[in-house]
Amino acid sequence: MLQDFYNWTLAWAASPYAEWALSIIAFTEASFFPIPPDLLMIPMAASRPSMSFFFAFLCTLFSLTGGVFGYWIGQKGGQPLLNRFVKEENILKVEKLFNRYDAWAIGIAGFTPIPFKVFTIASGAFRINFKTFLIASLIGRAGRFFIVGTLFYFWGAQIQTFIEKYLNWISIALVFLLVLGAFLMHWNKKKRAPAT
Numbered sequence: 141m142l143q144d145f146y147n148w149t150l151a152w153a154a155s156p157y158a159e160w161a162l163s164i165i166a167f168t169e170a171s172f173f174p175i176p177p178d179l180l181m182i183p184m185a186a187s188r189p190s191m192s193f194f195f196a197f198l199c200t201l202f203s204l205t206g207g208v209f210g211y212w213i214g215q216k217g218g219q220p221l222l223n224r225f226v227k228e229e230n231i232l233k234v235e236k237l238f239n240r241y242d243a244w245a246i247g248i249a250g251f252t253p254i255p256f257k258v259f260t261i262a263s264g265a266f267r268i269n270f271k272t273f274l275i276a277s278l279i280g281r282a283g284r285f286f287i288v289g290t291l292f293y294f295w296g297a298q299i300q301t302f303i304e305k306y307l308n309w310i311s312i313a314l315v316f317l318l319v320l321g322a323f324l325m326h327w328n329k330k331k332r333a334p335a336t
Contacts, residue, residue, distance in 0.1 A: 153183035162195060163202040170206030170256045170281075171213060177203065178288065185292035186299075196289030200282045207260040207277045214264025222265045230254055234262045246273055250280020 152161035162184065166177040177199045185192035214222060222231060233254060237245035246268070249259035263273045291299050 152180055153187065158184055159195075159198060163198050166199045166202035167206035167209070170203045170260055171210035172257055174255060176255070177285075181285065181288065182292075185289060186296070189292045189296040192289040192292040193286070196282075196285040199285040200278070203256065203281045203285075204274070204277055207256065207281070208274070210257050210260025211264040211270065211273060214261035215267070216264075217261075218265050222261055230258045231262070234258055238262070238266060238268075244276065246276035247280040247283075250277065250282075250284050256281070 152158055155161065158180070162177055162180050165173065165175060165180055169176050181195050181199055184195050234245070234249075237248060241248060246259055246263060249256055260277070
């Protein structure tokens, strides 16, 4: 079934309605759909590299609004809804990230292969501060989509195979850098704090 979804998604890349399809997929992936918008954005950006920043903007905007919808779903349905629609192993991963990184987990989620909807619904179910949720979602999603957009803008279709093959590894490296940055900021703040 996922292969059929994948083929259907790729078919939209050549359609005159590709931008609409990209926006809808970005919105639904952040709230209930299993296919990430990267699968449509990559062939679109490969065929029109000069438009890649616009495609990244669409993905970010609609993923963010879809995330708000996912947050609302989680807030209204709570933990029982989360348990019903999300695999237990993914819930445990998300809980572990929330326990370890608090709201930064949402920013990290934008780069991980775990479906973003898991984090948006979980954020609502766990009652994460909404403003923090929005800021962290914006950082994570914009970071992911604009990095892909930038690569296509400068290197065009020749980078497509590389991104398709190594997107998850690139994402993991970015998560590592994000976590390292957060740790260094926390360490520096602690170091500067006056001793009591």
